[in-house]
Amino acid sequence: MSFLNSISRMGRSARQKSRVNGDVDVGMPDIAVYGEKPLYLCEPFVRNALIKGSFRTIVALPRYVHPYEWIANNLFDFFHNLNLFYGIISEFCTVQANPTMAVGVGIHYTWVDVNRKPIPLPAPQYIDFVMTWMGRLFDDEAVFPTKAGREFPQSFLITARQMYEQMLRIFAHIYYAHYQWLLHLSCEGHFNSLFAHFIAFGKEFSLFDFCEFKGSGNAANGAPACMGGVGGPDSPAVETAELRDIAAAHVNAAGERVPYPGVCDLIESWVNLGVLPREVLQ
Template identity: 50%
Template sequence: MSFFNSISRSMTRAQRAPKRATTPTSATFSPTEVAPPNNIPPSVAAPAIPKPLYLSSPFVEAALVKGNFKTIVMLPKYVDIMEWVAMNIFDFYTNLNEFYGVIAECCTQQSCSTMSAGHTLSYTWINHERKSVHLPAPTYIDYVMTWIQNLLNDEATFPTKAGHDFPQSFPSTVKHVYRQLLRVFAHIYHSHFHQILHLRSEPHFNSLFAHFLSFGREYELLEVKDVKGSASSPVAVGQLWEKWRDMGILEG
């Protein structure tokens, strides 16, 4: 099912009851479309990077949902695709927001001075002067989650009343939302997975992320390059996506 090919279809659907989660203070910047990698110094003999815990057994296998996620992301019969995507975007946002809220005290300006998502990758933000700036991870995530919250509260973007249709720009908007949510997932895996383990929440977090990846690939909200990054600046969770694909949890 191609989400972007469905835009020409009727967008009429049943009323969706308004439901919003809480987020931090309002952001004044806009999220970037593409995150340029950090400048990488000339080649030197680098020490071996230890294998991340989230790629190690038994943590990589920990999940609440067993089997392939394909079955739970398929469009239900008689459900409009726009409504289905909107509902899932809201659920992914709400659940991720709650997970981050639990580990937020460990994500500080000092411990996470950049929005890192890999050993050579830090995402940047476009400020009001249209310049790319590096921000501490908690500030970046605050801006992302507030920006998404504002979109969810915008009746013109995420309509909740019967008779109000989704805008023609909805597919491109949610694709941008999805990319930003991926960055929050990537930072948590890269910098805070040990805290997830300490809380014994890795089955819940893994299942949420696998569901997020499967849904994004099914409805063309995520591209492989978003998940894997570039050769010089790979996204840390790209290896996790490949591992789960090899395990049959996700499809290519």
């Protein structure tokens, strides 16, 4: 409860600190072009966290608790906390500033319309669709049962993985496009702790696959990073020449440049620093 209260207080102070004379102070550096690497990879920010030590104790399944019940409760907590953080920076996530759901240099996600056609959406609209979709699932007794005698559906793990993947995309977008605001508001430690917890939990319960997220799947065929996904659902990542940064891009087996989400570097850094177990990368 204290963590949630601290985020709520942080959100109220955020709007006060981010405005000067009634106008938004936009004099912050763009992390995509600031220096040689993103701010979230720079010292001391990469180490800033509220939690020290191993996350395994936090994510471990409690005795006598059903795994689905534990996954459901944690997904809801992640959803709630992520929603609070997005609320802090939402006024900076605009159609003009974020015309695509970008999660790294050269990669952004698309939504799927009613005709199953991938369509690019501005980040705020994409995130609104995702959060609305997940909110309805949490309220659906057939998916997340709360009453005595009700069982989780057989498809629960599939749904849980889809929801996890979409929250992962929102985390990646905030780090890539809005981390400077979290840093400006001195709440990067809160966000880093939440994301590290999120990754550790996903790995513990097979909701997260680093190789798949980084896009090292069918590299020989030149597959773009982070293909596939849900939430649209089934929305692929789209790579465009305009968004590709050759210097920062990945090289696949075919010798082609393939981008990947910027937070992949953060996850690898945390593994090297001992924040996350090395198994996260496997």
